[in-house]
Amino acid sequence: MTTLTGAQLIVRLLERQGIRIVAGIPGGANLPLYDALGQSDRIRHVLARHEQGAGFIAQGMARATGTTAVFLATSGPGATNALTALADAKLDSVPIICITGQVPRAMIGTDAFQEVDTYGMSIPLTKHNFLVRSAADLLKIIPEAFRIAASGRPGPVLVDVPKDVQCETVSFETWPEPGSADHPPEFDAAAVARAAECINRAERPVLYLGGGVVYGGASDHAVRLAETALIPTTMTLMGLGAMPPDHPLSMGMLGMHAARFTNLALEECDVLIAAGARFDDRATGKVAEFCPNAKIVHIDIDHSELDKIKAAHVGIVGDVRAVLEQLLPQIRREPRPAWLERVEALRRTYPMDMPGIGDVRTPYGLIAETARCVDGAAIIATDVGQHQMWAAQAYPVRRPRQWLTSGGLGTMGFGLPAAIGAALACPGRAIVCFSGDGSLLMNIQELVTAVEENAHVKVIVMNNNSLGLVHQQQDLFYGKRIFASDYRVAVDFCAVARGFGMRTADLGATDDPAGLLAEALAAPGPCLIHAPIDVNEKVYPMVPPGAANRDMVAHKAVAG
């Protein structure tokens, strides 16, 4: 017979799940849990400075490793602060578990101090959520939370635990099994055969890889499919890393900031094989004109994704790796010289244009030089905005889980804490966070968390003293009426970082920015690297929001 408090039980159940690091912030309603956590010699607590930071630290751990990560927050403002990180995890299918404190059961619904309806608020943002009504229920709920987070299409789970449930004593005979992902669903072999037939008959196929390929460990299979049938391949923002960018069949990212040839090739394709991708509007542009002549083969583990945006001619609900394993032997090798030559002609005529890539003082040059300085094991996190799109275009992401970015929710403030999480989960690896001044300001307090943990994180702030992507849209699509996107005060980021105890390198204050960059990236521990950029630098090409992907605005069009 084991007798524990609810709080001790949570800690032991987390230990049994293999959790070794949790991020979080204590407060009144989760102090019993923190008291129990302080007694654990197996779980290390990482103190964030904002609950959203804690949530993104957990996301960084989960995205870099693929295993479920946990973060803690107190009731009320702790819980509301956690919500953005949960919403972000929902849209990008990241397995994290948030354990919040709640006011005691008897006070729920009385507008008690730091009481909010955490359960109610988190319903639309989580894959599932629980309000724990007794300590004994934790024996079921904690493993169940881990099972749900990791099963099928992964996602965030919230467990709200009233303070008196944390203090309640529970006795039990046997420990529950740790929760683990369900076996993936059986899929329809006949549909796989139809998909094979569709691909084998295709004259101009394109393979479209999403984050599901990365999460599903299916990158090798996807590359083999492309190589077997000689299929030009594109990736979503979340799918980057599924195929190396220098692979001859890679067309890079599709959509709003793709190379023009990629979007034009998609327009001509007759069969589109979508694997672990969800036809997001940033990828498809105006959806009625996306791959207008293509039959769609859609493989996804979430059946609600099939026929959601584009009707699938062949839809397969299943684990993308298992489906590709079954599909591969049925695929005929096709030389398809005409189609490959057509794609190459498009590539030659409409290549990805990256002006300034040889100059470290430009956005592309900075990204390319950074890639030369770090080894292939480095993990790249980004914030959200122009720097994110430049990095998506220019950074050679070569392997799955190398690229951590907020795709679906587009959360500014994601990058720094996610990078810290990756550094905690993958000690010994270099972590580079490309950020912008606007994004960094949204979770800048986590600089001190990086210092406290001595996380091997290099934050490269591309500083144009503006909300660059907003500035760009106002410049291009709102009659150059720049409003509320230029900052009036220029923050001294190096001084701020030093105030947090972090080393800095200012590429704007040296004659040898490449040398300083290399030196800063090579040194162990955290460092903020300040890189001033021109506010008029733009991310090109660009599909205007709502337009079809063929209608891209490019450098030359604007200059001329």
Added chain:
Amino acid sequence: MSIATDSAAVSALPRTVLELTVNNHPGVMSHVCGLFARRAYNVEGILCMPIGDGTCSRIWLLVNEDARLDQMIKQTGKLHDVRTVRRHPATHDVFVQLEAFFRE
């Protein structure tokens, strides 16, 4: 949410009855109703009672059939507290027999 059908256009839409078996706890109605609410999909009628020993409840929903219905059914099936979703024609007895209670 309303049972009333005061507009001819609304009542002209074909309807469907959905039968859900769900875990019986205080958050389930929020999960189900919230799903329809946040997708701006009106639920025309709703009934819920516990079944068997009370660990599960049955929810009956009367909804208009529009192009999003298949997606709504899939999304409903993804809710972890929803065990089964069945689709019936609008002529199903459950709401027909209730009509007497909803006359003005």
